[in-house]
Amino acid sequence: MDDAMKLPLIEASGLTRNYASKPGVVAGVVDLSLRVERGEFVVIQGASGSGKSTxxxxxxxxxxAERGTLRIDGVELTRLSAVERxxxxxxxxxxVFQLFHLVPYLSVHRNVLSGLPSGSAVELSEADRWIDALGLTERRDANPATLSAGERQRVAxxxxxxxxxxxILADEPTGNLDPDNAARVLEHLDQYRRSGGTVVLVTHGSEANRYATQRLRLEAGRWAVPSAFPPF
Amino acid sequence: MNFTLQNILREGWYSRLNSALMLVALTGAVTLLTAVHLLTAAAERETRRVVRDMGFNLRILPKDTDPERFFLEGYSENTLPADTVTRLAAGAGTFITFNHLTPVLERRIRLGGHECLLTGLGDTVVGPGEKKQPMGFRIAPGTAQLGSILAERLGVKVGGTVEVAGRTLRVERVLVESGTDEDVRLYTALSDAQIALGLPGRISEIKAIDCLCLTADQDPLPKIREALLRLLPEARVIQMRALADARAKQRQASERVSAFAVPMTLLVAAVWILVLAVLNVRQRRVEIGLWRALGTGSSRIAALFLGKAVLLGGLGGALGWTIGTLVALRWGPDLFPVTAASLKMDPTLIGPALTWTPLFAAASSFLPAMMAVSQDPAETLRADG
Structure with missing residues (x-):
């Protein structure tokens, strides 16, 4: 393992950002610090407007960020230009978003392909591998409008x-799913974590708790004290 | 196929109504512009022909012509050498000011006991390289054309003959009643008139038409006189103001239609496309945010919108040129019956239609595309926390 891989994937310190999500509603974060190791499944909980999505x-x-430092995978994000970001x-x-946000005019296959950056070294057959792995083989050429909520989230x-x-950053990924589909999505995220990836998931609910390697709670843009967590 | 182009085509098909409305705007604009272009050209030809049929509006006379006698008699009693026409035609810049130069010799004579106006007409000279039909009519030597009253008084019909100063001329045509002094005229070839009047190699005037086409409130006469003084100092010119004004007004009327229709069409089409493009951007806010989240750059996002406009512009240009041409060819002949045969498809318009329409569509969509690029993805992608 090289030295970079030994470093935490995410290191944030004094992170502050005010964000008016709606007129009169400020959903920012204040002076947050965070450390996430590679291979973690971090679940961040909090009420609406607590700053999770921010x-x-x-x-x-x-x-x-308006203030503070944020280093991910060795890159200081606060110093990046728009193009670099x-x-x-x-x-x-x-x-992964709560509302899936699939491109409505692209098929399942093309939506998956859209996740590849231009000039990506990943082979195009990788899209089909994931479509198969997520149980979407039969729906490969379907339009997103014809899919169920669970299928849409698996495409996403x-x-x-x-x-x-x-x-992987997941914003309420199970918020619009029934319990079976929610469990299926979380299983896939956990599988990805076990293969070496890192997941940060924000949610209102508690269904992701059993997968968490680290659980945090936001209240009014700040970390809540650990006692605020319900027991595992 | 390029991924962006594929996405443009797929989105265009997915947003069929928006795409169709944009295509209608572009096609409509190009249709109108093509039809206006073809019909304006047809209107100009028609105007030129109608005005030509009104007659000459300039009379170039010997300088020593007495204006009182000229207006009382209707012609100049003085003469110029017949080669004055060729000298004038050869002058530098003559055809910028004058055209349809026709040598004429006119005198009042007695014919069969009746007074009439003998008018000898020479060949009309037009500008070098012009394919214009000479104004007026050509009369072959040995023939004559008679005004309706004169023919009636003489009891002569087409195919008959008239004796003019001992020469027998065959009547080729009897003119329809015009309500002017043409009804008591005897038209012959210039050479026959010169012989009959004993004025060989002489003309009494050159009839012409002015080419300046100034507006009715501008006086072309000083410019015409200035040109004539330079080209033919031994002559003077009289302008038939009413005819000249009618000609200018006819031409300007069609120019005003073009001057109004073209910018209005472009403005309406531009606003239409702008509104549709803004609606398209608003409908696609989440999609734009998603492309941002996937790391798509600004230029690629702008290309999605500008590319759609360019593609629709190309299609609209081709369709508009085709429909505009068909419209002009279908209804143009009804509008301009005199020059109907000259109304033809103009293939030189297809290039500008295919070049400028995509550019115009892209320019109209530029602002919405910039809106898309500058949109904050966090606004549209975040859940409520």
Whole structure:
């Protein structure tokens, strides 16, 4: 293992960002520190407006921190230009969203392919491998509008996993799924973690707790004291 | 096929209504512009022909012509050498100001006991390289054309003959009643008139048409006189103002239609496309945010929108040129019956249609594309926490 692989995947310190998600509602984070090792499954819980999504978008370089430092996979995100942040996202991060966000005019196969950055060294057959692995073989050429919620989320998961990024960021990935589909998605995320990947998942609920290697709770943009967690 | 191009095509098909409306705007604009271009050219030809049929609007006379006598008699009693026409035609810049130069010799004579106007017409000279039909009519030597009243007084019909100063001329044509002094005219070839009047090698005037096409509120006469003084100092010019104004107004009317229709069409099409492109960007906010999250660069996102506009622009340009040409060919002949045969497809328009329409569509979509590029993905992708 080289030295870089021995370092934590995520190191954040004094991370602050105010974010007005809706008029009058500030869903920011204040002076957060975070350390995530490679191969972890981090579950971040919190109520609406607690800053979970803000933190996740900052980890994905979609939002800039106003203060603090954020180093992921050896890269200081706060110093990156817009182009470098795009490259970072294309190379290092896979997103999974609550509302799936599939491209409506692309088939399942093409949606999965869209997860590959241009000029990616990953073979195109990798998309089919993930489609098969996530039980979507029969739906390969289907339009997203014809899929069930569970299928859509599995397509989104395949899109995130196809480039084999070191980090998956999941924003309420089971929020729109029934318990069976939610469990299936979480199983796949855990499988990815066990194969060496790292997952940071934010959620209202508790269904992901059993997979967590680290659980955190946000309250009003700050880490809650450990006693605020329900028991495992 | 390039991934961006594939996405443009797939999105275009997925957003069929938006794409169709954009295509309608572009096709409509090019249709209108093509039809306006073809019909304006047809209107100009028609105007030129109608105005030509109105008659000459310039009379170039010997300088010593007495204006009082000229207006009382209707012609100049003085003469110029017949080669004045060729000298004028050879002058530098003549055809910028004058065209359809026709030598004429006119005198009042008695014919069969009746007074009439003998008008000898020479060959009309047009600008070098021009394919214009000479104005007026050509009369072959030994023949004559008679005004309706004169023919009636003389009791002569087509195929009959008239005796003019001892020469017998065959009547080729009796003109329809015009309500002007043409009804008492005897038209002959210039050479026959020169012989009959004992004025060989002489003409009394050159009839012409002015080419300046100034607006009705501009006076072309000083420019015409200035040109004539330079080219033919021994002559003077009289402008038939009413005819000249009618000609200018006809031409300007069609120019005004073009001047209004073209920018209005472009403006309406540009606003239409802008609105549709903005709607397209708004509908695709989540998709744009997603492309951002996947690490797609700004140029590739802008290409999704501008590429769609360019593709639709190319299609709209081709369709618009085709439909505009068909419209002009179908209804143009009804609008311009005199020059209907000249109304033809103009293949030189296809190049500009295929070049400028995509550029125009891209320019109209530029602002929405920049909106898409600058959109904050965090706004659309975040869940509620």
């Amino acid at each position: 933190l996740l978008l900052m980890l994905g370089a979609l939002l800039r 795009s490259e970072y996202r294309a190379r290092s991060v896979g997103f 998961l395949a899109r995130a996993l196809v480039k084999r990024p070191p980090l």
